[in-house]
Amino acid sequence: MTIPNTHVFTEHDNTVSTQESTVFAEPYSKTIITRWADMDPNQHLRGTAYGDWAGFVQGEWLKAHGFDLVKLSRSNVGPVNFEENTKYFSEIMLGEHITIGLQLVGLNHDGSRYHMRHTFRRDGAICAVHEVKGAWFNTTSRRICPPPSDLFEAMTNIVRADDYAEIISSRGRGD
Numbered sequence: 001m002t003i004p005n006t007h008v009f010t011e012h013d014n015t016v017s018t019q020e021s022t023v024f025a026e027p028y029s030k031t032i033i034t035r036w037a038d039m040d041p042n043q044h045l046r047g048t049a050y051g052d053w054a055g056f057v058q059g060e061w062l063k064a065h066g067f068d069l070v071k072l073s074r075s076n077v078g079p080v081n082f083e084e085n086t087k088y089f090s091e092i093m094l095g096e097h098i099t100i101g102l103q104l105v106g107l108n109h110d111g112s113r114y115h116m117r118h119t120f121r122r123d124g125a126i127c128a129v130h131e132v133k134g135a136w137f138n139t140t141s142r143r144i145c146p147p148p149s150d151l152f153e154a155m156t157n158i159v160r161a162d163d164y165a166e167i168i169s170s171r172g173r174g175d
Contacts (some may be wrong), residue, residue, distance in 0.1 A: 081132050172174065
């Protein structure tokens with residue numbers, strides 16, 4: 001299905017343009033059960049646990065697409081996060097079943113930079129939204145790099161958020 005309201009965001013001048021894009025079925029998701037170790041002294045999910053669980057879901061997505069730690073290591077690439085942000089809407093308590101959905105909010109031309117959204121839901125109601133802006137990192141050269149072609153293809157098929165925007169850098173190509 002094609003939607004007309006996909007945006008292209010340019011980091012340098014903060015401009016947004018519209019283009020058509022393909023939308024895929026349902027977001028990848030995993031249901032977790034919150035643990036004692038996830039709680040803070042206020043008896044709800046501690047702030048850093050949202051990033052931990054988001055990383056878990058992202059890792060499970062990678063494994064589901066054939067990229068476990070061994071394959072990533074052999075490919076000399078790994079994900080690196082530059083920015084994480086969590087918006088809280090409802091407390092999550094000990095022992096709750098929470099479904100975390102993964103959506104793509106942005107990707108640059110070669111897939112080296114990405115913006116992912118993890119939505120935490122209890123019985124369909126949004127409890128929190130955790131966003132990650134990151135890149136693929138070459139573990140040999142210690143530089144940002146495009147992911148392997150099959151991983152890039154898988155990333156382009158992640159369900160896109162309604163506010164998806166291609167990442168364009170100040171250098172003009174998303175580098």
